[in-house]
Amino acid sequence: MTSARRILLVHAHPDDETINNGATMARYVAEGAQVTLLTCTLGEEGEILVPELAQLAADQADQLGGYRIWELRGAMDALGVTDIRFLGGAGRYRDSGMMGVPANGHPRAFWNADLDEAVAHAVAVVREVRPQVVVTYDENGGYGHPDHIQAHRVAMGAVAAAADPAYRPDLGEAWTVAKVYWCCVPRSVLQQGIEAMAAAGDETLFQGVTSADDIPFAVPDDVVTAAVDGTAFSSHKDAAMRAHPTQILVDGPFFALSNNLGLEVLGVEYYRLVQGERGPAGPGPEGWEDDLFAGLPA
Ligand SMILES: CC(=O)N[C@H]1[C@@H](O[C@@H]2[C@H](O)[C@H](O)[C@@H](O)[C@H](O)[C@H]2O)O[C@H](CO)[C@@H](O)[C@@H]1O
Ligand SMILES: [Zn+2]
Numbered sequence: 001m002t003s004a005r006r007i008l009l010v011h012a013h014p015d016d017e018t019i020n021n022g023a024t025m026a027r028y029v030a031e032g033a034q035v036t037l038l039t040c041t042l043g044e045e046g047e048i049l050v051p052e053l054a055q056l057a058a059d060q061a062d063q064l065g066g067y068r069i070w071e072l073r074g075a076m077d078a079l080g081v082t083d084i085r086f087l088g089g090a091g092r093y094r095d096s097g098m099m100g101v102p103a104n105g106h107p108r109a110f111w112n113a114d115l116d117e118a119v120a121h122a123v124a125v126v127r128e129v130r131p132q133v134v135v136t137y138d139e140n141g142g143y144g145h146p147d148h149i150q151a152h153r154v155a156m157g158a159v160a161a162a163a164d165p166a167y168r169p170d171l172g173e174a175w176t177v178a179k180v181y182w183c184c185v186p187r188s189v190l191q192q193g194i195e196a197m198a199a200a201g202d203e204t205l206f207q208g209v210t211s212a213d214d215i216p217f218a219v220p221d222d223v224v225t226a227a228v229d230g231t232a233f234s235s236h237k238d239a240a241m242r243a244h245p246t247q248i249l250v251d252g253p254f255f256a257l258s259n260n261l262g263l264e265v266l267g268v269e270y271y272r273l274v275q276g277e278r279g280p281a282g283p284g285p286e287g288w289e290d291d292l293f294a295g296l297p298a
Contacts, residue, residue, distance in 0.1 A: 022237035023230025074243035122158030127172030179276035193264030206262025231267030
């Protein structure tokens with residue numbers, strides 16, 4: 001049976017969905033919405049935080065992509081998400097590595113994807129799922145990773161193309177997504193996390209960042225338009241993060257990637273509405289929506 005409320009999240013690598021939207025996904029699953037994850041690559045070029053798995057790396061057995069599919073399924077089990085898709089099918093597009101590395105030139109690197117082809121794959125998902133809400137990254141992919149930038153381009157291109165009845169009718173009936181959001185983290189929230197890390201001092205495994213201005217994905221508070229309170233699902237998000245051990249280390253209320261820079265695990269997740277009508281404000285003082293489906297027919 002199709003749920004009344006349907007949300008599609010478009011991400012670059014296994015782990016981005018949990019880091020950016022884990023609590024939101026768990027909350028909407030619990031509320032009976034259909035939550036669909038579309039991940040564009042398998043994360044083949046990732047670093048590996050688990051020493052026993054180091055040989056899976058791209059420059060050795062090159063098996064990290066398959067392993068991260070398994071990690072992703074475990075993370076989605078923790079959140080209750082069952083609809084997990086890979087753009088063009090698992091393995092179609094390869095993790096491009098960080099901007100400027102040789103892996104950017106791999107023939108299957110997502111950064112080299114034919115955008116029209118990649119958008120068509122995403123349109124097929126949009127027209128099948130028919131989500132009222134789509135979530136992806138801003139035009140810089142949050143922090144400038146090529147796969148994040150490309151995921152943004154594919155997601156935004158697919159939202160536009162899916163709505164056009166003249167575009168590829170073979171990919172399904174046209175569907176207009178009502179609201180599109182970009183993931184974001186307000187600078188003030190990051191600064192609070194930095195101060196919490198500093199207060200933790202030697203109690204945490206991680207290095208501290210000195211200022212939110214040093215974090216590339218910090219945004220001014222005034223561009224945020226929604227805050228989804230998923231604190232009731234923080235344990236789900238914690239478990240989902242721990243399901244990505246090659247990429248994420250969790251230590252109490254903090255997590256870090258292979259750069260060992262500690263960040264707070266956020267139970268409230270933030271969004272910027274970029275397409276569609278803003279719904280009624282939630283109870284918070286900022287006037288932000290507290291539900292991504294706010295203002296849409298029940
Ligand atoms: C969260 C995210 O997008 N992770 C990507 C990213 O990983 C970073 C990369 O390994 C970098 O070299 C490290 O310094 C940084 O700590 C990592 O987060 O890029 C990987 C390669 O494209 C990708 O697999 C991973 O999912
Ligand atoms: Zn990523």
